[in-house]
Amino acid sequence: MPTRPSVQEQIRYDHLTWSEVNEAAALKKMIVLPIGSTQQHGPHLPVDADCLIVESLALAAAEQRKARVLVAPTLPYSYNVEAMDFPGTVSVAAQTFMDFCISVVKGFAYHGFDHILIVNGFAANDNLIELIARQINMETGALCGSINWTRLLVVDEAFNDTWRESAYPGNSHADELETSLYLALDEESVALDRAVDYLEPPRGEGLEANFVFEDHFGGGAIYVPGWTSDRSPNGVLGEPSKASVEKGRRIRAEAVTNLVAVVDDFYARAKRAPVDHHTGPKYGPLPLGIS
């Protein structure tokens, strides 16, 4: 029988009892909340890729900062209407998704956790996650930050050159990056023999091609949303054929190292008090949709 970890050593929020949650808050642990998406990832990757990636990175980083971090249960469904032409994708209305998350995060704040870090697995939702974190910071005494996991790979500017073989632009979905990492995390669930590359043709010639394109590591000047099925016949945007377990292990190690650094940085950051510069009376509440 393995021994039960102490509150100091426990990295999972949901494995604590309620009385231990009091202790964890008193220990000033911070909450890491992974948010994924259940969505198509081509004919070769399961639909849980985003969830698997953020949850495993969060837990691995927490292992290195047991005294500071509690990982909350991963939220597996988010806003994703553009991929609904591919069976299996789940989409929740944007407002509903945000209200759901805001309530969960407010729960952490209510119980005495003043630092909450959201780790997002689906880049298209980065803006929604930012809105969630912003509202928490305006409406509660807690500090909420957010990060998309792929940002962890640009901390060392030279890192991506050490593994990337696929074309730029091109790494953006079920691609060399996500496939490699999935292989490192759960190889037996990948149908690698069915991986088929797809690169979108450029949207214009010469410099015009720079207006609109997508890549995990830098997109075009303008974001033009559209249906995934318009853009890719099989749901892949990139070159999964260039993926390998070995690349995935290195990507995982780099992401975890930098997530630990982000945790340390965010943990040390104190919430600063706002300064109200009005001199006269106010005749209404803040018009920010704050409730």
Add this chain to the structure above:
Amino acid sequence: MALCLSAFHKVKLMPKRLSVREQYLYAKLTWPELREAADMGKVIVLPIGSTEQHGHHLPIDVDNVLCGNIALEAGRRAPEKILVAPLIPYGFNVHAFDFPGTLHVPRSPFVDYVVDVCKSFAYHGFKRIILFDGHGSNMPPLNLVARRISAETDAVCGCLIWPTLLKVDPDHMQTWRESRIPGGCAHACELETSAYLHFAPERVQMDKAEDNIAWYNLSENSRFGAVDILTGGGILSVVEWTSTYTPQGVMGQATLGTAEKGKIVVDETADRLVQFVGMFQKWSMPEREDHHTHAPSSPLPGFE
């Protein structure tokens, strides 16, 4: 020492990837495989739990661990019929907020969130959906979700909280239950403690388990207000703050929990779920019949 250990690493043979018929995890299928799973008429089982206080002896993930693992157990027993979707770990729970750790999603976003998840399944061709709940207070909002899915899509949606499957065989409870009726099985109780001990005994602190029969379960205090997961309770429902009727968060007799009882109830629940899935696959919905003599000229009210 670390170097020496590496010599013991065994060559791992790659297990064969499961076929769509064999795979019961929605999360582990690709999109073309999910199309195939829908064509096969697999029933979606969506576990919905809660992150909520469960006394001093159980972690706050009880509802998730129980409904999630029972759904998986049913999936293992009938993978050709069942697809277990990723679990929703946060539920409707404001009444328990005096206990640290409990998380809550208000009624409207909770209902809308689950509705959209189910509408996504229906959109992709899954026409039989079971909301498999692990948390009592989720049931009123999940009833609403099931009604909305059945009314607003061409899918049929059923909802249940898992312990109700233990009532299908009225004689079953006598094979394991020792706690007081009513009130011995209500929350972090004989039933939940036993089932958790079955799945993850290393996370249970039985030395901290305490019993508590809530005041309303004593007939001298309340004639109609009893609450028990398995026997139901009184005819009167009154929902108050949890901290008004339990000092430590237990409602029932946690000290009577054992892993052996847990195995009995988990086996029974998983088998009954498989049995119902078989029925539900063949469930026929009678055609609607509009009895207006003048066809309505406006949409149904509140229909989204």
